[in-house]
Amino acid sequence: MNALDPRPSVINERLSGIGRIIAVTGWKGGIGKTVTASTLALLLAEKGFRTGLLDLDFAGASAHVALGAGNAFPKEEKGLEPPVIAGVKLMSVSFFSGKKAVPLRGANVSDAIVEMLAITQWGKLDFLIIDMPPGINDAALDVIRLIPGAEALAVTTPSVMARSVLERSLTLYKRLKVPVLGVITNMAAGRKTTARGRWSGGVRIDTGLEKALGRPAALLKTAFARDLGAIISKAL
């Protein structure tokens, strides 16, 4: 027989206690995916849902910064139990990179994702939010392959470039049969937003957002969080 990688066989079991898995995605960089994913996780936890946040943006992992995870580290217990930050179970490659860069080629990214999914003990969750890297790459294809129940929540901006890329991504998700919950139009500023699904709406430019990053309580009080909260309250 050929060498057999045993890790994928337990991934379904590791995710079996999770109600819904939402991949926050957007194919352009710098459009606010991480802030959206992190704030969404905080909002769901605030509403009383058991919530996890998995940062799969290996090259630019920053959900731990948004949540202010500090020196938190997973607990070793028949795998790794994610630390709880402001009510959210957080797993990120940043826990293992010691504040250094993670220069991985595609195959290595896949291997690292499989490893994280195989060893992370999430327990019971109502929602697992995944902060995806920009683009349709190894991480995105691995999530589609390894987590068939995942739903996509697309993030875009009113920019014609971002919306052009968004349209291509929505077409591909449809072809791959990935359910799209909606489109969050970040930095909307009253301009036209894209409505595709119940979790759609615009989020204002919020000049106070930067100062709130790293402080979950402050983040939840921003206009950004209020707008995002209004969208998900209607959808839930």
Next chain:
Amino acid sequence: MHEWALAESVVKAAREHAAGSKLRAVLEVGVVLGELQAIDKDIFSFALAELGKSFAGEFARCRFKLLKEPAAFKCRACSKTFTLKVLKKTPQEGEYIHFIPEMAHTFLKCPKCKSPDFDITAGRGVYIKHIRGTQ
């Protein structure tokens, strides 16, 4: 006991393979432990033994044979091949690599040209090398 999660995956994958190959009795599962991930062999054996207590049917007589595999690397930038023994890492860095072996690219570098862009050609982590049984 992070080893437990990987031991669980070995047991589950072996069971799936045995079912797919229609093995009536699984006698031996050969499991490779790559040097880079530095899996604790005793803890891994203990986890397999604990998980094995529930074995029945085709796995009742199964033994797990643990095989060590030295880590080997090849630099993509200068083609140098090297082993783990010539690389330096702190205990903390070693622990990070233990959890996610790909962190080797963060903490280790080619001893010749210092590039982090190398392939792990052998000894990365845990995999099943063989499953022997009767059909």
